[in-house]
Amino acid sequence: MKIDIQTCRGIDRPIYILEENRLRNNLKLIQRVAWEADVEIILAFKAYALWKTFPIFREYIHSTTASSLAEARLGLEEFGSKTHTFSPAYTDYEIDEIAHCSSHLQFNSLSQYERYHVRAKRANAEIRLGLRINPKYSEVETNLYNPCAPGTRFGITADKLPSRLPDDVEGFHCHCHCESGDDVFERTLQHIEDKFAAWFPQLKWINFGGGHLMTRADYDVDHLIYILKEFRARYPWLKIILEPGSAFAWQTGPLVSQVVDVVEDHGIRTAILNVSFTCHMPDCLEMPYFPVVRFGKHIDVNDQSGPFIYRLGGNSCLSGDFMGYWKFDHALEVGEPVIFEDMLHYTTVKTNTFNGISHPAIGLLHKNGELEVLREYTYEDYKNRMD
Numbered sequence: 001m002k003i004d005i006q007t008c009r010g011i012d013r014p015i016y017i018l019e020e021n022r023l024r025n026n027l028k029l030i031q032r033v034a035w036e037a038d039v040e041i042i043l044a045f046k047a048y049a050l051w052k053t054f055p056i057f058r059e060y061i062h063s064t065t066a067s068s069l070a071e072a073r074l075g076l077e078e079f080g081s082k083t084h085t086f087s088p089a090y091t092d093y094e095i096d097e098i099a100h101c102s103s104h105l106q107f108n109s110l111s112q113y114e115r116y117h118v119r120a121k122r123a124n125a126e127i128r129l130g131l132r133i134n135p136k137y138s139e140v141e142t143n144l145y146n147p148c149a150p151g152t153r154f155g156i157t158a159d160k161l162p163s164r165l166p167d168d169v170e171g172f173h174c175h176c177h178c179e180s181g182d183d184v185f186e187r188t189l190q191h192i193e194d195k196f197a198a199w200f201p202q203l204k205w206i207n208f209g210g211g212h213l214m215t216r217a218d219y220d221v222d223h224l225i226y227i228l229k230e231f232r233a234r235y236p237w238l239k240i241i242l243e244p245g246s247a248f249a250w251q252t253g254p255l256v257s258q259v260v261d262v263v264e265d266h267g268i269r270t271a272i273l274n275v276s277f278t279c280h281m282p283d284c285l286e287m288p289y290f291p292v293v294r295f296g297k298h299i300d301v302n303d304q305s306g307p308f309i310y311r312l313g314g315n316s317c318l319s320g321d322f323m324g325y326w327k328f329d330h331a332l333e334v335g336e337p338v339i340f341e342d343m344l345h346y347t348t349v350k351t352n353t354f355n356g357i358s359h360p361a362i363g364l365l366h367k368n369g370e371l372e373v374l375r376e377y378t379y380e381d382y383k384n385r386m387d
């Protein structure tokens with residue numbers, strides 16, 4: 001069906017809409033960085049795993065990164081290539097299959113390496129092994145997303161690394177960013193080099209993790225390319241890998257919901273929607289991340305002037321399943337769309353069926369304006385998960 005993506009009128013159920021045009025623009029930019037800087041950029045499934053769209057990705061990139069057996073299988077079976085895998089802890093019951101699905105396997109600790117490196121090689125003789133390092137420097141301010149916060153469970157710090165690496169370790173993996181800019185990468189890189197460059201002659205590759213938000217409008221892409229080329233010039237034998245997730249799906253489409261009721265208490269008016277923050281936009285409550293609502297102006301709690309001010313509430317029984325406040329230019333009516341911008345990355349992989357609430361459908365808006373519904377969810381999806 002054809003839709004007007006601007007107003008989303010005529011849609012009567014919740015749906016995430018991925019806009020192919022926007023996705024391709026991100027992919028083109030990422031491909032340019034990879035090409036000009038001579039690095040490999042791979043997709044982190046933790047941020048985006050809508051596998052029916054992988055054929056589009058394959059036109060621009062060749063590989064992916066996994067953090068679990070399920071993601072590693074998805075990479076091999078649906079993306080068509082073995083994954084670069086990192087998990088904080090592999091297990092006896094999954095390591096062989098993970099190794100089979102992976103081209104690169106990165107260990108979070110020396111004890112995990114000791115426990116599994118032989119088994120991994122036995123399961124996949126071609127596999128390349130690496131260690132996650134932690135430079136103890138990250139500019140991520142929200143501790144929930146800061147892998148270098150004191151007491152971190154991620155990576156090996158320089159003081160714990162033997163001067164001679166085990167013979168079968170050929171790479172380092174380092175993830176310290178979250179929605180970060182090129183300037184943050186430049187400063188962080190300085191710390192990585194200060195602490196770990198002594199080991200670089202023993203390596204073949206280095207993976208600088210995710211969080212490089214190169215598709216954000218204010219990101220200086222040419223500066224990123226410059227930083228990467230300079231790094232290459234200093235260590236020409238090192239292959240560089242970046243594994244962003246958000247950057248691929250950044251600003252590629254909304255979650256479209258509809259108003260189902262309007263209630264009021266203590267002068268606070270809440271428009272209740274047929275979606276839920278805790279079920280369908282969990283980062284909004286976790287991060288917390290304030291969503292942008294199309295045609296709504298976010299206003300401060302103390303600035304409640306004007307008639308059409310609403311909290312937006314989810315349809316779960318969680319008391320805190322709401323956010324506020326937004327100002328509209330008219331009274332919200334039952335059935336009208338409320339459109340949350342930029343809801344493809346992370347949201348689509350983190351949703352749940354708490355309360356049995358219907359999961360929004362997933363749609364792909366093709367370049368010709370045709371909306372293809374990739375997936376609708378039914379009672380069976382809810383029920384089967386708890387078989």
Ligand SMILES: Cc1ncc(COP(=O)(O)O)c(C=O)c1O
Binds near residue numbers: 086210212246247
């Ligand atoms: C190890 C690792 N790699 C890649 C990513 C993807 O990061 P982003 O989606 O912010 O680019 C993450 C995110 O947490 C991560 O932990």
